[in-house]
Amino acid sequence: MEPTSAPKNCQGKVPPILLDFMRAPGGHSLVVKGDAGTGKTTLALQTIEEMEAEQPNYYLSTRVSDEALFRQFPWVREQKMRDNVLKAGKTFLQRNKELAAMEDAHPQVTVAAAKELLRALNRTDDSLMVVRTELHKLEGQIEAGELTEDGEEGFQGDLMSEGEITFDLGIMLPELEVGYDMVETNLPAKTLIVVDSIDALSERYGIQAQRLVNTLQKDLVENSATNIVYTLEKSGKTDMDYLGDGVIQMLSEDRQGRRIRQLSIEKLRGQAVERWKYYFTLNGGRMTVFDPTWVHIPEQMRPMPTVPITDELTVSSGNESMDQYFGRIPRGSLVLWEFGLDVHQDVVRCLELAVMSDVLQNGRGVAWLPMYATDYGLVERQVRMLTGMENLPALRILDTQGGSAGQYDMVKTMEGEEVSQDLRWSEMRYMMEGAGASSPYLSILGYDAMEAIYGSGVFRDSLEHIDAMRRGGHVVIAIASSRSASLDALRQQAKLHIRFEDMAGCVMAAGMKPNTPYLYLDFNGPEDRLPVPKLVPMI
């Protein structure tokens, strides 16, 4: 069954600076350019939706039929925008009526819109009127056959006196005239017009897009304080870049088979643009731009709810969203979490704390060799808060520095000579059994830290521990940076491989094994809980 609306918690979000741009005094034009499928229409529709309470709107769609639009963006129907869409559609119905080709036309809409048009044209009172100088000039040029196909115009001014003008009234450029009428009806309120797309309108009229934009810019944007968004079916530098007050480039590119969606602000006259590049998703038919990742682990945290155990063959990552996208961790497997160098340490720490807390609360044992130097006292406090356990006998932190010997019960100091000795399976089993931990056990090994102590060949020497854990049906999570000397071997051995990377300040995860789209880590959540990311696919 097709979805009829976006979930309440997935209403989307466009870059706030675009809305500020539309709200600034006066009229503004915004060119949204990009290839097919880059999200231009979604951005335009969502801008209308978010400005709906402040600015009446007119959506002029030329490429797709209304029903097709509703199918593609079911939420449009819910946002009471249908009337506006049909107003644009009525102009096509008028044409098609004469062709007698449309059986499912909406005559009542056509009639209503025509009445509205005539009402505007008949108006003789003192109400505010929109400037139509350029529109009339354009119509005059069209009628005189003076707009050539390549855009070179011989027209130098008014060629005909008023008495000689011959107009086919009101329907020469019907979509534009409805737009002008809407703006006039709404004056002095500012109207938001979306022309989707200016190329298609240009093709429909046989008039260069630049000429149409110039006409609208002078009449509506500059003289009637109207906001106009044009979508443009082109990428890169275009002539239109100079005509709009703002220019947005939408990009959709492939990175190793994964889609990357980007919105770049090339120009936004009058706005101080601090952030010019946004990654976003079109999940649920909505644009949601991703905020830069900012993780803060609170000083006081409530216990973490455990992830329900669904079966005895798998273990949770401590994060239901990660389990959903990457699958739960099979017992007897090596998992690789690869982190880009720019990913903040607190991101790694949040993931580590989540999985450890979940495992410990299920009565299982954890051996943890941290990726980064760690304040063990802080970790002990955090794990106690997250698990709600006063004692943590089943947690063993493997310390390679030696400075904390004897200070904390849970810290076991490693000799730092041979990793195969320090990670002896018999030792591990003895520790876990002594703590009364049940299996499966979990080892979390920070390979960059291990390489710093044991040398770059540490993976080979740690394989004995990994193999023993796998044979026993336990789980090893290897954490390595993208520069780790052990990375290639870990990738080859790992059953699950997730890569975390920073994109313009946004932390994304991508499943290498299994292959997944890029997933944004949304850390928004209650302030008194460990930030556990919800994953949002970039689709």
Added chain:
Amino acid sequence: MDGSGSRDDELSRLIADDYAGKILTATYRNPMSVQQISRTCNIPIAVAYRRVAKMEEFSLVKCVGYEEVYRGKKVSYYQCAVNVAKITFSSGRFNVEVDPLPESEMVHVGEPSAERT
């Protein structure tokens, strides 16, 4: 190249033009405004005006009258003015012969059109 050769070339190009062909067919004994032509023949409005102007210049269509539609605004009607058109290729060049539709077969609409300069 003499002027008539160039005019013949332009005329032959015009007659061979897809849009011009549609306009001739649609307006044969059936006067239409340019906007009706645009809608009926599915020709972009600016292109329709341009073609009709060019075709009128070559006497392929003729303005057969106008109607006042609103507060002095007028709409002109055009009709195909061609009875037979032949394009022949001989001795390395194209020749165009246009046999105009007799005046008696033109359908007049509303008020007669003013002479255009």
